[in-house]
Amino acid sequence: MSKEVKPESVSLSPLGATAAPEQELLCIFGTGDFGRSLGQRLLQSGYKVVYGSRRPHSCGPLPMGAKVLSHAAAAESSSLVFLCIHRQHYDFLESLAPQLKGKVLVDVSNNLKKNLYPEANAEYLQRLVPGAHVVKAFNTLSAWALQNGPSDANRQVFLCGNRAEAKQAVAETATKLGFSVLDRGSLSAARELEDFPLRLFPEWRLPLLIAIGLSAFFFFYLLIRDVVYTYVVQGKDISFRIMVSLANKVFPIVSLIMLALCYLPGIIAAILQLYRGTKYRRFPDWLDRWMLCRKQLGLLALGFASLHVFYTLVIPIRYYVRFKIGAGIISQIKENRTSEFDNSIAWRGDSYFSMGILGFCLFLLLGITSLPSVSNALSWREFSFIQSKLGYLTVFFCTFHAYLYGWDRFLRPSTYKWFTPPGYMLSLIVPSLVLVFKLLLLLPCVDRTLTRIRQGWERCDPEDDSKKTLLT
Amino acid sequence: MSKEVKPESVSLSPLGATAAPEQELLCIFGTGDFGRSLGQRLLQSGYKVVYGSRRPHSCGPLPMGAKVLSHAAAAESSSLVFLCIHRQHYDFLESLAPQLKGKVLVDVSNNLKKNLYPEANAEYLQRLVPGAHVVKAFNTLSAWALQNGPSDANRQVFLCGNRAEAKQAVAETATKLGFSVLDRGSLSAARELEDFPLRLFPEWRLPLLIAIGLSAFFFFYLLIRDVVYTYVVQGKDISFRIMVSLANKVFPIVSLIMLALCYLPGIIAAILQLYRGTKYRRFPDWLDRWMLCRKQLGLLALGFASLHVFYTLVIPIRYYVRFKIGAGIISQIKENRTSEFDNSIAWRGDSYFSMGILGFCLFLLLGITSLPSVSNALSWREFSFIQSKLGYLTVFFCTFHAYLYGWDRFLRPSTYKWFTPPGYMLSLIVPSLVLVFKLLLLLPCVDRTLTRIRQGWERCDPEDDSKKTLLT
Amino acid sequence: MSKEVKPESVSLSPLGATAAPEQELLCIFGTGDFGRSLGQRLLQSGYKVVYGSRRPHSCGPLPMGAKVLSHAAAAESSSLVFLCIHRQHYDFLESLAPQLKGKVLVDVSNNLKKNLYPEANAEYLQRLVPGAHVVKAFNTLSAWALQNGPSDANRQVFLCGNRAEAKQAVAETATKLGFSVLDRGSLSAARELEDFPLRLFPEWRLPLLIAIGLSAFFFFYLLIRDVVYTYVVQGKDISFRIMVSLANKVFPIVSLIMLALCYLPGIIAAILQLYRGTKYRRFPDWLDRWMLCRKQLGLLALGFASLHVFYTLVIPIRYYVRFKIGAGIISQIKENRTSEFDNSIAWRGDSYFSMGILGFCLFLLLGITSLPSVSNALSWREFSFIQSKLGYLTVFFCTFHAYLYGWDRFLRPSTYKWFTPPGYMLSLIVPSLVLVFKLLLLLPCVDRTLTRIRQGWERCDPEDDSKKTLLT
Known part of the structure; x- marks a missing residue:
């Protein structure tokens, strides 16, 4: 040459x-x-x-x-x-x-x-x-x-x-x-x-703000319902509960809501596409921005869930818990009461723990697959299988976990101190909505239309059929 | 050209x-x-x-x-x-x-x-x-x-x-x-x-099938031995134990067996090479396929082990456990029994927990080093040091953990309900075999021959000595 | 062209x-x-x-x-x-x-x-x-x-x-x-x-030696203070405590010291730079080598911290603990004592757990961001924000956790068996020094000088002002 x-x-x-x-x-x-x-x-x-x-x-x-x-x-x-x-x-x-x-x-x-x-x-x-x-x-x-x-x-x-x-x-x-x-x-x-x-974590800013906002709101909400209420109504100082008990209510609530917030924009997008009958119109800006920070939302939710796990596992070592159990046994003996073992309470408690553990382990799996080197090794289909299918399963387990926590207290009036619902009920709103709408979207007739739209089909737009011929 | x-x-x-x-x-x-x-x-x-x-x-x-x-x-x-x-x-x-x-x-x-x-x-x-x-x-x-x-x-x-x-x-x-x-x-x-x-996780299919198969088998095996047996023989309904107690028996059993299955093919390969006196003959297909899915087997085993850990740590918060402990104390007081602190039980229990924790932490380490970005940063010798040396140590800790769980119950007839051994005994078979054979392979005389074979030496194949001169 | x-x-x-x-x-x-x-x-x-x-x-x-x-x-x-x-x-x-x-x-x-x-x-x-x-x-x-x-x-x-x-x-x-x-x-x-x-983990050798040395020292130190002391003074055999209780004292102590050792060289370097008034003179060799193995030190510390977490969470399932709690309740009933719930003990205990959990979760975060694939995705500023800012926060939480463990026992003479301080006090020396010096370095006047030095400014070196014009 x-x-x-x-x-x-x-x-x-x-x-x-x-x-x-x-x-x-x-x-x-x-x-x-x-x-x-x-x-x-x-x-x-x-x-x-x-x-x-x-x-x-x-x-x-x-x-x-x-x-x-x-x-x-x-x-x-x-x-x-x-x-x-x-x-x-x-x-x-x-x-x-x-x-x-x-x-x-x-x-x-x-x-x-x-x-x-x-x-x-x-x-x-x-x-x-x-x-x-x-x-x-x-x-x-x-x-x-x-x-x-x-x-x-x-x-x-x-x-x-x-x-x-x-x-x-x-x-x-x-x-x-x-x-x-x-x-x-x-x-x-x-x-x-x-x-x-x-640069300093620009894409984490919005999710962090949401996390801090939710945490602050639920902290004060629960502070009033639990500590202040007890002090006002019963005159008892249980302020020590702030450190662990209260924190361990705030963390799971924020975690569950943020987990659901990861999946809500996908649902909204699907509904928008169904309503518009096309996927070729841009989503509103807020929805785009929301979608782009789903990963960060999810990882923060995982962080809160981990805190919840540690705070929960530490329960039986706490002085307060040991004291209460001891006091319970002593009073039972002194008053010569006998308590019967209740099978349904055992079922409920164990299911509650099982759901929580399975949900958390799935959540951990989602977190691990979002590590750059792991997700790089996955094909697109595998990645979306994990993040979507397993993701919804995680939402389901965690929501079910929270419902089991509530159990029969949803209907008991004493639950609603000062006419406010307890925190976990509030945390159930978004995930329940997500699950219900996801189920609706999975109905065969809806799903079929949505799939066609996502493959490029457009409703009643006859003069523009060239798109159908194009790769999606 | x-x-x-x-x-x-x-x-x-x-x-x-x-x-x-x-x-x-x-x-x-x-x-x-x-x-x-x-x-x-x-x-x-x-x-x-x-x-x-x-x-x-x-x-x-x-x-x-x-x-x-x-x-x-x-x-x-x-x-x-x-x-x-x-x-x-x-x-x-x-x-x-x-x-x-x-x-x-x-x-x-x-x-x-x-x-x-x-x-x-x-x-x-x-x-x-x-x-x-x-x-x-x-x-x-x-x-x-x-x-x-x-x-x-x-x-x-x-x-x-x-x-x-x-x-x-x-x-x-x-x-x-x-x-x-x-x-x-x-x-x-x-x-x-x-x-x-x-593609959807083709290399995970076989390990997943094994995991599901083992889980299903042991679930029903333990269901019959625990729940059904108790119901038939003692007429007591302990079905609530399915959610946590039973699951927490299935998970560690499956995990231990699958961990051992990661190391079994290596042992079989070594024995084959020793028997054939050469490393230049291909392994049977099933062995090749087995070897290629060891990583997935191991990661699934780690997943089951994690579930076991969470299910175990949640034990003291369970209603059933609290009830049982309370009832135990109450009956002790009423009958005015005094129980002596037993040093050997304390030793055994604490060793059992220690082995489990050390085994799990090593297992976690194996999992972390199998992350693509971590293993990329390791030299080949480092990677095999961790996956092989530390891997066998993990098998040893976990197997020992299971033996300590059994303790003196191996010889007690009451253990063998309906003449079946408990699940953990079955789970010990494969890992014990792996450890015994590994020890045999580490015997100096065996090890020396194996090393020579792996460096290209061949037993009694005089006309083909060119291989000895080649790089391994 | x-x-x-x-x-x-x-x-x-x-x-x-x-x-x-x-x-x-x-x-x-x-x-x-x-x-x-x-x-x-x-x-x-x-x-x-x-x-x-x-x-x-x-x-x-x-x-x-x-x-x-x-x-x-x-x-x-x-x-x-x-x-x-x-x-x-x-x-x-x-x-x-x-x-x-x-x-x-x-x-x-x-x-x-x-x-x-x-x-x-x-x-x-x-x-x-x-x-x-x-x-x-x-x-x-x-x-x-x-x-x-x-x-x-x-x-x-x-x-x-x-x-x-x-x-x-x-x-x-x-x-x-x-x-x-x-x-x-x-x-x-x-x-x-x-x-x-x-190659076999050359950069891990020094940190591993430090970890093993510290573990061995504290193991024997605590063995003597706890087991031998009890045997000699009270004639009681509590050797079973070696497996979990003693290990669970050694692990957090070593972890805390090694965590502080990650941040000490940075402090020494800053002091050296302040003292010399320039950053253009090389650090002594030992400091360079120390700085290069900070990551490994930190990861080992994280490993020890994880062991501490598992050993702690397993506490309430231990035979010894259950026995002691049961015996406590029984003796309370027999002697008809009533113990009052102590709010300040509850506060202290719960704060202690909270600090530990928060510190450990931050520590985990540091560990995750040191995964190659994660740190690759971070900008330099983000990486140093996490490893430095969040790192010092971790040191603070963990040190505070250890101080809360000590609580009022620092001043009690009975703490000093055989005139030796308990292990956790020894473990507090290095992290306390690190935190105090870090605070001093953050004082506005000191911080300003240091920042200028790190941007290339040199104290009283007038003939060499060319450096100031150069990029740092």
Whole structure:
């Protein structure tokens, strides 16, 4: 193949004549923390490294084996320049435009805050040195990660840039350093990449708010119904129950409601599709947003369920419980009462525990399959089987668990202190609705229509039958 | 082909003249759900997109920025065509043969059922348009995944095709969209890929059957021995015990047997190798199949063990247990009996719990290391250390736990109601066998022979000593 | 760049003339286990395979479809030769130098022990056949993994070599077989790769030693204080308590100390940086090593915490506990004592349990986010938020849990049997120090200085202000 690869296209093809049998030379501007760590790692991976510095002779300790030159000389020597400099010092690069022409310029910078500047650092850089090929990369890594190699939250290098060859050259270097690369498109994605390290669980915000809101509401609701009511009506101080008993009422209630909230949007979507007779109209925004945070809702619900489990299992070790049981036995003896073993209470209690355990174990299974590495190994059908079929089974078990807890107290007037229903009754509303509507949607006639709609069929829209021919 | 592969051209540059400076134009046939989502994603990733449609002027809403042309015109404009059309509408492509000649044709289609057609969709397509390079890809993704980017079960794109360049082109596009690509070979693998989305835990089927079979057997066995026996002999209704007590006998029994079944095939394989004096003869099919589902067997066993743990921890909260303890204390007082604290019972009980907890925690560890992302980070030696050494330790702890449960009841005649042994005795058979045989295999003389065999040595096979020189 | 991208070349080929439309021919030397498995896998992936053998006509069963030739003929036919032979048989390759000239030679060999030979197998090979391009690869895989495709601990192929094209060619083959490739640099890394399969949790060694040391110390300490003391002073044999009660004291103590040991090095580092007034001086070696094993320390601590949880939850089912509670009630009745319900004991006990549960659940969360696949999905800021903020919260909860356990016993002389403090007091030293110092570091004046130092500022080092301009 007569591919005469000219040196100026060096950064290009990984292999052609490029990658000299031995080591490629890369240039780093900036001798700060990040620059040093990067240089060290590059040297370890078999590259030659030259630093560009304002004062090449007094720039502090650098990794062994690296050369230091002036910015201009350093830029000349390599076709790929890493820019480990703060944005506010970029201006001097304008004067280096001739040396940087045609070079790949890797912008690794981050800002301290979002929206500090009108344009992304990398875009600003590209404007300063229009002749260079700017690639945004490595900014999501810490200097620590560079020095010690990929690990934990530091394995992925995101990059973006306008020129494919430039990106490819950077991608190869990153791969050689042991990172995995994800191309995020053109340089216009640079702002997104620069915001990424400042990100703090954006997709968890809404579910967390819901969880906190529900917890707060039910905490005060139960505080009034249990502790305050007892104090007012019976004059007894049972405030110690806040720590475990009350918490162990709030957790399962919030967990059950949030679990049901994972499945409610799916039901609403199905009803909307049935009503509209098509799946080609967009859902309202709130529904889309709701659907996108179902996973987080579910995982939070699982967290609350776990707390409920631990709080429940700790019950028999509690002083209060031991005291009550002891007092019960003693009073029984003193008053010479005999209590009969009640088979139906045993049935009810054991069913209650069984449902709870089965529900929780299924819930754990859902949680485990939502681990990235597990869900990656599943086919789409398997994933949706678990998250949907087993998910509804979980909702059913947990709801049934709560109904068994209520048992015959639903009809007893004494349950409704101060005319308010107990917390668990409130928690049953959403899951019951979800289960009832799911059952309705499973009715053969409804299910058939819905399936057809989801395969692309549309109700009474004759002029648009092309869609039917298309893959769903 | 006269492929004089010169060493220097071997691995050749991905980029050559290919990747245009700016945006590549891709073509999509079909404006359905999948086609739209794909187009939108391609546009977001910086591609230009043109749709091919039967009626370019009335094909419904399309992603902003995409053009719509006739099929022929669209095909002309790009070298890569995504075919987002149902298989039954493929025929019209025959007439486009001239426009599609030399183009890469990406078949994304799936069928609703396995074996609906005699040949894979992609192979049928290749037959229809022999001049095009058909690549099967993207069919394992949902439209939803395409629209929202890779996530969960939707990160991997499998592809296959007969032409390497065509596959490479599709692979690059997929990578740019953020997916990771797995090449599955020639187009003959298309059927496998098309069946993939219809797959539902094939490797779990056998272990699940075993688990269900064992559970059912032991459930009825214990139902008869416990509930029915008590009813017939003592006339007492203890049916409520089904929910927790009985379940909590079935779960650990099944778990222990299945855990042992994970290690039995390894033992059988070792004995076979010792007997045959070589490792170069294939194992019988059933053994191979058994070995391949050990992981699933183990994870199911872990699930049953977890259920056992929860059912056990819930014991002291149960009405039945509280009642029994209370009744015991009351009768003790009334009859003025005094019971002495028995040190050996305390030792036995506490050892029993300790073994159980240690066994379960080790079992959890085995489960965690079988998570794909964890096991990927382990070297082969580390993985086999955990799964084998720690695995046998787990079997030992759990078996010992069960023996301690039995304690002195093995010799008591009253244990054998209706002349049947209790369930836990049956559960001890397989793990005891596994442990005994493992000990035998660890005897120095046996172990040495086995190690030599596994390193390629063969007993009395003098004419074939070449094997000894080869790497194992 | 005048790269006129013609549409028809778009899809094009990374591969130039290389990847022939159909199958590439690869050569394997050695017909042992590994060679056979490799050949079978290559055939399945669409390659043609030829084996090189000393005795081509009597080399045992080979995968269907493979040819067998003499070494020389086989080497001639392909540009890539896999060497599946033990190192001690490499010498004959010297005579094949002419046929191997310019070929890519893949060394897959491992040794049985570390440092068996003065140089790595691959380097030895390169010396033997200097004209060939030696690439070390595939040696971390087992023959089993090759035969059955990537799975679990067998997904990654590490490679190294001096020639980039050669590595690229091998990388492509590995990718086609379904493995993911990690380039580890030049051939000098071969020794590291050859040692890799012999590795057995090197980074876990120190944390494990610490865990075992602490456990042993506290076990004997508590054995003397509890069991021996009781035997000597009261003449009572409570040795049965070793199994659960004693273990359940050792586990939480070790867990708490090790959890605090995860956060101590960070505190020491901060103090060092404050004291030195710069972050540009290296930490002492022991601190670096300590910091690198924090994750392992934490996970071991989590393991001990889990054991503590299970041992605690099992308490109410224990014979000893049931006996004691029963005996307590009986003696209460006989002596006609009445005990009053004590609100403050209830508060204390329930807070104690709450803190423990919350601490453990947070700890579990830390453990889950340290799973590779989870931490990969987090941004750096998110990861450090969890591991640092939530980490300190965990330390706080767990320490508070231990203080509540002590309660008013800190001041009671009877606590100090034989003038020794109980175990939990010893366990509180390190975490208390960590929390106090962390609070001091959070004081606004200290925190501000530290933040500035970490952003690159240096105290009184005027001639070196270039660093301030550099990215941190």
